[in-house]
Amino acid sequence: MKMKKIQKYHYICLLPSKFNKMTNRIFYLIAVFAILSSATSCKLISGKKKSRALPNDGQLHGVAPGAKYNMKKPVGMVYVPQGTFHMGPSDEDVNFSFTARNKAVSISGFWMDATEITNNQYRQFTNWVRDSIAAKLMGYIKQDVNGNEAVDWKKVKEIKWGDKATIEKIDAIIVTPDNRIFGKKELDATKIVYQSEIFDYSAAAQNRDATVPRSAFIIKKQIPVYPDSLCWVRDFSYSYNEPMAKRYFNHPVFGNYPVVGVNWKQANAFCEWRTHYFNSFLESKKRTPESNFHLPTEAQWEYAARGGRSQAQYPWGGPYLRNKKGCLLANFKPGRGNYPEDGGFYTVRADAYWPNDFGLYNMSGNVAEWTASLYSEGGYNFQHDMNPDIRWNSKDSDPPRMKRKVLRGGSWKDVGFMLQVSTRSYEYMDTAKSYIGFRSVIDLPAVTSRKR
Numbered sequence: 001m002k003m004k005k006i007q008k009y010h011y012i013c014l015l016p017s018k019f020n021k022m023t024n025r026i027f028y029l030i031a032v033f034a035i036l037s038s039a040t041s042c043k044l045i046s047g048k049k050k051s052r053a054l055p056n057d058g059q060l061h062g063v064a065p066g067a068k069y070n071m072k073k074p075v076g077m078v079y080v081p082q083g084t085f086h087m088g089p090s091d092e093d094v095n096f097s098f099t100a101r102n103k104a105v106s107i108s109g110f111w112m113d114a115t116e117i118t119n120n121q122y123r124q125f126t127n128w129v130r131d132s133i134a135a136k137l138m139g140y141i142k143q144d145v146n147g148n149e150a151v152d153w154k155k156v157k158e159i160k161w162g163d164k165a166t167i168e169k170i171d172a173i174i175v176t177p178d179n180r181i182f183g184k185k186e187l188d189a190t191k192i193v194y195q196s197e198i199f200d201y202s203a204a205a206q207n208r209d210a211t212v213p214r215s216a217f218i219i220k221k222q223i224p225v226y227p228d229s230l231c232w233v234r235d236f237s238y239s240y241n242e243p244m245a246k247r248y249f250n251h252p253v254f255g256n257y258p259v260v261g262v263n264w265k266q267a268n269a270f271c272e273w274r275t276h277y278f279n280s281f282l283e284s285k286k287r288t289p290e291s292n293f294h295l296p297t298e299a300q301w302e303y304a305a306r307g308g309r310s311q312a313q314y315p316w317g318g319p320y321l322r323n324k325k326g327c328l329l330a331n332f333k334p335g336r337g338n339y340p341e342d343g344g345f346y347t348v349r350a351d352a353y354w355p356n357d358f359g360l361y362n363m364s365g366n367v368a369e370w371t372a373s374l375y376s377e378g379g380y381n382f383q384h385d386m387n388p389d390i391r392w393n394s395k396d397s398d399p400p401r402m403k404r405k406v407l408r409g410g411s412w413k414d415v416g417f418m419l420q421v422s423t424r425s426y427e428y429m430d431t432a433k434s435y436i437g438f439r440s441v442i443d444l445p446a447v448t449s450r451k452r
Helices: 002-013 017-046 119-138 164-169 201-206 242-247 264-284 298-306
Strands: 077-080 083-087 103-107 110-113 141-143 149-151 193-199 218-224 368-374 404-408 425-428
Touching: 077 298, 083 298, 103 298, 110 298, 119 149, 119 164, 119 193, 119 264, 193 264, 218 264, 264 368, 298 368, 298 404
Parallel strands: none
Antiparallel strands: 077 110, 083 103, 141 149, 193 218, 368 404, 404 425
């Protein structure tokens, strides 16, 4: 009998493909039935599904937030996991041996833009601000649920920008006749401003007097949003760069190149708008608003740039700027000024070259990047070892020293030393350069697609 069973088993395995398919279907149905049975048994063990309404039994049950949480991976961003690294020079550095001593710090996880913010991405911001102002001038306004004025975006989509009637209605943001070239009516970039409103958490945290109103910590500013394209001419004396000034932000060929000519204030305004734009969508879907997009702190930037290589000089490791084939690994100023040797004369695409181990592109080279941190020569000595940061919301009346913001990464016009992940420099917050861009971060959990 045993032999017959074995033979029968082998006979079944050798049947034609139709019978094999039938057998596979039977096994599939059995497996599905088993899974459903186990799922049902799990439900029976866990008990009935809890009702959202709290039972009126006088017991403590807890109250969850009313809005849903179902956050997906932020578009164009990569997750930088929490960890510890040695912040500061990875090699002997005479300049910073006393002011930027190597220090072990811990960083919590965050999401970061895989590339620098591009011209196309920044243009979404400028177009939104432009359309908002035009909508007010044309009367495309409605009231929201709180009674505040809001832009009617359905009507904004119908605006015909080249139409004569439209231009007449938005004349307030058109250049005056004496500023026109060949009489062409163009937008006045100085009048396209973003209405910034932020809450100063640092100042509020220091206040211990409950009588101080909340309005004392709200900062409101009007910030022009368009990049300063003339920086291409201003930054380099006796150098012909007018074509870049005319085309870099407006020509489609540069759409995926990093935006430049944006000062620190404008970079922060972009992050503020990005937060508002995102949370407005979430609230419209009755979902939980998220934390703010912001410029990375100096520590966050360095930790992300290292890509998990704690003592490496460059995002790719090092200690060389070329790979074993002799190819340059970033966009900078090689040798004594052979700008095109690395493949780019000025900037290159934001996703050029290989990313680091976290998936971040051009953390060294291409454009230097703004951070949120105030530049202080000896700041490493007194910063906390947990998410270190020195931040200061500078006022117009503050001395220039208090308006210096940390730059990291080096740029297309810098020598190799500036590309080291530990090298620090600074620029004034109201200054725009043709070699400075930025990227933003947001503090979210690593797994953001779970349903709760």
